[in-house]
């Protein structure tokens with residue numbers, strides 16, 4: 284699909300979580316890379332950029348992951364699922380998803396979850412602008428995923444899974460709390 288360059292407010296209003304996709308749309312690596320490049324322009328604490336993305340396209344692996352998590356339709360009907368992880372070593376010159384180069388487990392940084400949310404949000408919005416829908420998920424078996432995907436659990440901490448594909452049915456706006464219950468001014 285091609286990038287539409289819609290006004291950002293339109294993209295934000297059009298993004299809704301979609302849990303069932305057409306099951307057949309393929310997203311090229313170059314388009315996925317374009318979307319992830321935009322996503323990774325997100326700010327990060329101290330500009331440390333600790334988040335890595337593993338794009339899982341294989342239908343067989345997605346089926347294994349679906350079995351492990353119970354959230355089946357997103358995983359099996361999506362074009363891909365993107366696992367965003369915290370790289371505890373965060374070495375800039377290392378190929379991602381390599382085995383750990385340290386012996387001990389580095390201290391967990393809670394702040395990475397914030398960085399991850401920002402990257403994922405930008406990914407979901409740019410995906411929408413490319414004509415795709417998405418669904419962010421924390422409800423998955425983090426340890427099971429590390430095992431199935433053969434990730435070095437000392438180094439990579441799974442944080443958020445985002446399914447992406449062409450919606451079988453258009454998503455709908457979720458209920459939102461009234462602004463007056465969310466915002467105050469001083």
Ligand SMILES: Cc1cc2nc3c(=O)[nH]c(=O)nc-3n(C[C@H](O)[C@H](O)[C@H](O)COP(=O)(O)O)c2cc1C
Pocket residue numbers: 298299300301302354418419420421422423454455456457
């Ligand atoms: C951090 C986070 C975790 C979520 N985890 C799940 C999940 O495990 N499974 C799921 O179906 N949806 C999950 N969602 C999607 C929310 O249910 C959804 O964003 C919310 O209902 C609002 O709907 P919308 O995305 O259409 O605006 C998650 C969303 C966020 C932000």
